[in-house]
Amino acid sequence: MQKLSINELKYKANDVRQDIIEMLLEAGSGHSAGPLGMADVFTALYFNVLNHQPEIPKWPDRDFLVLSCGHINPVLYASLAEAGYFPKEELKTLRKLNSRLQGHPHNLSLPGLETTSGPLAQGVSQSVGFAYGLMMDRKKSQRVYLIMSDGEQQEGQTWEGVMFAGKYKLHNLTAIIDRNNIQIDGYTEDIMPLENLKAKYEAFNWHVLEVDGHNLQEIIDACYEAKAIYEKPTVIIAHTIPGKGVDFMEGDYKWHGSPPDKAQAKLALDEIRTLRGQIKSEHE
Amino acid sequence: MLNLNLKIGQEDIEQEATRKGYGQGVLDLALEDERVVVLTADLAESTQVLEFAKKYPQRFIECGVAEQNMMGIAAGLALYGKVPFVSSYAVFSPGRSWDQLRVSVCYSRANVKVAGAHTGVSVGPDGATHQALEDIAITRVLPNLTVVVPCDFVEARKAVVALGRMEGSAYFRVGRSKTPLITTVETPFVVGKAEVFREGDDVVVIGSGPVLYNALLTAIDLEKEGISCMVVNNHTIKPIDIQTIKSAAKKCGAVVTVEEHQIMAGCGSAVAEVLALHYPVPVEMVGMQNTFGESGKPEELLAKYKMDKAAVVEAVRRVLKRKM
Numbered sequence: 001m002q003k004l005s006i007n008e009l010k011y012k013a014n015d016v017r018q019d020i021i022e023m024l025l026e027a028g029s030g031h032s033a034g035p036l037g038m039a040d041v042f043t044a045l046y047f048n049v050l051n052h053q054p055e056i057p058k059w060p061d062r063d064f065l066v067l068s069c070g071h072i073n074p075v076l077y078a079s080l081a082e083a084g085y086f087p088k089e090e091l092k093t094l095r096k097l098n099s100r101l102q103g104h105p106h107n108l109s110l111p112g113l114e115t116t117s118g119p120l121a122q123g124v125s126q127s128v129g130f131a132y133g134l135m136m137d138r139k140k141s142q143r144v145y146l147i148m149s150d151g152e153q154q155e156g157q158t159w160e161g162v163m164f165a166g167k168y169k170l171h172n173l174t175a176i177i178d179r180n181n182i183q184i185d186g187y188t189e190d191i192m193p194l195e196n197l198k199a200k201y202e203a204f205n206w207h208v209l210e211v212d213g214h215n216l217q218e219i220i221d222a223c224y225e226a227k228a229i230y231e232k233p234t235v236i237i238a239h240t241i242p243g244k245g246v247d248f249m250e251g252d253y254k255w256h257g258s259p260p261d262k263a264q265a266k267l268a269l270d271e272i273r274t275l276r277g278q279i280k281s282e283h284e
Numbered sequence: 285m286l287n288l289n290l291k292i293g294q295e296d297i298e299q300e301a302t303r304k305g306y307g308q309g310v311l312d313l314a315l316e317d318e319r320v321v322v323l324t325a326d327l328a329e330s331t332q333v334l335e336f337a338k339k340y341p342q343r344f345i346e347c348g349v350a351e352q353n354m355m356g357i358a359a360g361l362a363l364y365g366k367v368p369f370v371s372s373y374a375v376f377s378p379g380r381s382w383d384q385l386r387v388s389v390c391y392s393r394a395n396v397k398v399a400g401a402h403t404g405v406s407v408g409p410d411g412a413t414h415q416a417l418e419d420i421a422i423t424r425v426l427p428n429l430t431v432v433v434p435c436d437f438v439e440a441r442k443a444v445v446a447l448g449r450m451e452g453s454a455y456f457r458v459g460r461s462k463t464p465l466i467t468t469v470e471t472p473f474v475v476g477k478a479e480v481f482r483e484g485d486d487v488v489v490i491g492s493g494p495v496l497y498n499a500l501l502t503a504i505d506l507e508k509e510g511i512s513c514m515v516v517n518n519h520t521i522k523p524i525d526i527q528t529i530k531s532a533a534k535k536c537g538a539v540v541t542v543e544e545h546q547i548m549a550g551c552g553s554a555v556a557e558v559l560a561l562h563y564p565v566p567v568e569m570v571g572m573q574n575t576f577g578e579s580g581k582p583e584e585l586l587a588k589y590k591m592d593k594a595a596v597v598e599a600v601r602r603v604l605k606r607k608m
Contacts, residue, residue, distance in 0.1 A: 106392075131360075
């Protein structure tokens, strides 16, 4: 797929955010903060970093993206639809009966989904399985991208997978942690502190990078740097603002697990469409 | 032709552990399918995959003591295109890795085969913590999962090959101790097809696993009293062979189930569900009676917890009294 420039990516991320708000409003349930916070990372991945062909979802030479924190799937669905895996109109069926857009990602339901996730940390092991398989077959040009939440670092299975990837030096694995500091019950450092996250990963023999999760250039640069590391897997700790792009959602853990109502969605869309008043909305 | 072992009922019948059948089965399969890989969580020797590890080091994956991760890795490998076999004790896998089995494997239809070793009280001296008596219950409840319980070493070996050739998620259980060889290489084995191992018309004993041998011994003994006892090997718990179970119940009018597992939600329950829906007849169940095991010798434990021949004979007498 053709790679977008930084400027084009900025507008694409904006489209993804609008999709997310519209989907959540239509669904009436779901997570708002995580998907909005990860819109830049997903846009960078699907429109620049990943080697994939939306018209051939099972293209054998593709990179594999595993979303472990399945609850932020509105951002994944929006990215897939924007990339052309399925019609954008279908986004409105999120979480509804007979929809291909299940409340949490199900590999068999929708093209472009590699695995099933929701129970946290399962994607960590799944991605390790893909990476190990590629390594066995000496497929050197393909990579595995694992997206994790920060709350997910509290699961034991996460560290089982991290330990395994470190042992087998799975350098074809790039993990990205959505470090937004919130989880359902509150702030991560109150619920169960994660720091020092960087030191923890280094202790497990991973290469660690930290980026501003809203700086597209930094995200892309880190992904390319990870490709150049041959001795160990790489984790990119992406510092993000939950609810990014919508003033009243930003940084507030209460938006972790809830959708906007109609008035809130309108407010949010106005803000996103105008890039906070920087540009004129074409909807006006 | 069933071609069962001619030594059934004799003192000198050959014995081998079903877990060895697993070890042999993956070796057989590895020859014909290079996608086959074996994973273990620090139990290569006791789950009998050490030979595989030596012969195919590139296809053997040591996961360390981390069963949840192992199950998830297997799912990833399967979705990538491999045919992974997950090897551990059943109390750990699927015991500790059930969530991963449910979501990453079954719901995702990942082509993962799970071997649960050290099942039943016949694990012996290790005690209750290591005696899996609930694995059938927690696996047969999962959609998209085939569940097989081989009755001996030979059948275990065939089951591994058959499940490996099938596309889809599967769980099979094997045991630690040596048990009689009931079948031979010529005995037919088809996943989902129960076999009538002995004809009879007064009562049918339907069982799975090595304790099926006690059903055959019971049938031999009771024949001397003029009781004609059919024996059915119900090796596939899911999908269950409704037709064979129904026709056996029709012919005999009384059913005894035998297994080395909790009677709740195990093989007996699966048979009882079929009968309740299709052909209700009196049923007695031989199995673990809602309790944990303990340390001891396998034969002592099978006797104490009433899964030996004497227990099957008693169950047959009880069910015959209830027969209309």
